[in-house]
Amino acid sequence: MDIAGKIIVVTGGGGGIGEGLCRRFAAEGAKTVVVADLDEERARKVAESIKGIAAYCDVRDRRDIEDLISNTEERVGPIDLFCSNAGIITLGGVEVPDEQWQRIWEINVLSHVRVGRVLIPRMIERGGGALMITASAAGLLSQIGSIPYSVTKHAAVGLAESIAITYGDQGIQVFALCPQAVRSDMTRRHEGGGVAAVDGLMEPEEVAEKVMQAFRDDTFLILPHGEVKTYMQRKASDYDRWLHGMRRLQARFLEGAPLKQ
Ligand SMILES: NC(=O)c1ccc[n+]([C@@H]2O[C@H](COP(=O)([O-])OP(=O)(O)OC[C@H]3O[C@@H](n4cnc5c(N)ncnc54)[C@H](O)[C@@H]3O)[C@@H](O)[C@H]2O)c1
Numbered sequence: 001m002d003i004a005g006k007i008i009v010v011t012g013g014g015g016g017i018g019e020g021l022c023r024r025f026a027a028e029g030a031k032t033v034v035v036a037d038l039d040e041e042r043a044r045k046v047a048e049s050i051k052g053i054a055a056y057c058d059v060r061d062r063r064d065i066e067d068l069i070s071n072t073e074e075r076v077g078p079i080d081l082f083c084s085n086a087g088i089i090t091l092g093g094v095e096v097p098d099e100q101w102q103r104i105w106e107i108n109v110l111s112h113v114r115v116g117r118v119l120i121p122r123m124i125e126r127g128g129g130a131l132m133i134t135a136s137a138a139g140l141l142s143q144i145g146s147i148p149y150s151v152t153k154h155a156a157v158g159l160a161e162s163i164a165i166t167y168g169d170q171g172i173q174v175f176a177l178c179p180q181a182v183r184s185d186m187t188r189r190h191e192g193g194g195v196a197a198v199d200g201l202m203e204p205e206e207v208a209e210k211v212m213q214a215f216r217d218d219t220f221l222i223l224p225h226g227e228v229k230t231y232m233q234r235k236a237s238d239y240d241r242w243l244h245g246m247r248r249l250q251a252r253f254l255e256g257a258p259l260k261q
Contacts, residue, residue: 001130001173001215004029007077009068011059011111012086014042016184017134017177020204021083024212026050032076036068038086059086059111060103069118078126082119084112085134085177087156089186090148101148108152112159120167128171132211133160137180137228141235144250164220175214180225182207198249199227 008030012018014037023046025033033052037043040056047054053076057068072079090096090104112133123129136143139153160176168174181187182202202224210224223229235242 001081001218003081003212003215005031006080007032007034007072008081008083009034009036009055009072009079010083010085011036011057011068012134013037013083014039014046016186017179017182017204017207018083018085019046020208021085021211022046022052023050024205024208026052028212034068034072034076036086059084060106062114065111065114066118069115069122073122078122079119079129081130081132082115083132083134084115085132086111087134087136087153089143089146091146093147096148104148104152105155108149109155109159112156116159116163120163120172123172124167124170128173130173130175131160131163132175132177132222134177135160137178137223137225137231139176140178140228141231142246144246144253160220173218174220175211175222176220177207177211177222177224178228179207179223180228182224199225 003025008025010018010022010025010033013022013035018037022033022035033050034055035043035047035052036055036057038056038058040054043054043056046052055068055071057064059065069079069082087108088104090100116131119129119131133156135156136149136153138146138150139157143149143153157176157178160174163172164174179202180199182204184204187201207224211222214222
């Protein structure tokens, strides 16, 4: 997929990975980049600096997503690529209360379903289009210290995979972006990026570079951190051994740095 001349929407585009994507897409000659964010000020700053368009959107709100898509298509044109990127982390295990589970489920999973519900039929009708879902390496492996994050990111990977299978023959191209730790507000809250940064903290610009590479190669699974593929292979070849290894990693991190919200 070539980015030049494309109309692109990025949710959570006001900072972190989303901002890195917006900047790179603009540099690659996208026709229009719509920087959508809950934080209008951040969206405006990024949009201004890349001559894009800022849009308010809380991805937790079904109507905000519908409006974002409809307004973009009415005012700018048909969306070629929608990057459903905004997401949150909630630390903790089974003690996390239902309200917080509901919130992370709506943001990390249901938002992508809602994007697909509005956009996929439109894209199919006009011959195709692309979606990128920002999941996480936690959706393939697991996030130590956050069961809600691991579970919702697994669901996001499953969703991307299912959309690719279900609608691929009708022209829908899907990408699942699965990084480990990336420098952003999310990792800034945890010194050194937390346990996800075990293989280092990547800059959003580097993630954007890996995304461009995957677009060029048309590869569904985008793994900015190369180690993740090896971990996936180890997990697939011996699940029990992998679980033991993860418990060891957890013990190492919880001793040194207890995870706090
Ligand atoms: N940072 C990492 O280490 C990392 C690693 C793997 C995956 N991810 C995933 O990448 C995505 C982006 O993460 P990040 O670290 O860049 O995020 P971040 O916490 O830096 O936030 C980026 C932007 O998203 C916006 N945002 C937050 N909630 C929103 C909502 N409900 N609606 C619209 N915008 C919202 C914020 O205002 C912010 O401008 C998330 O889905 C995250 O789970 C992040």
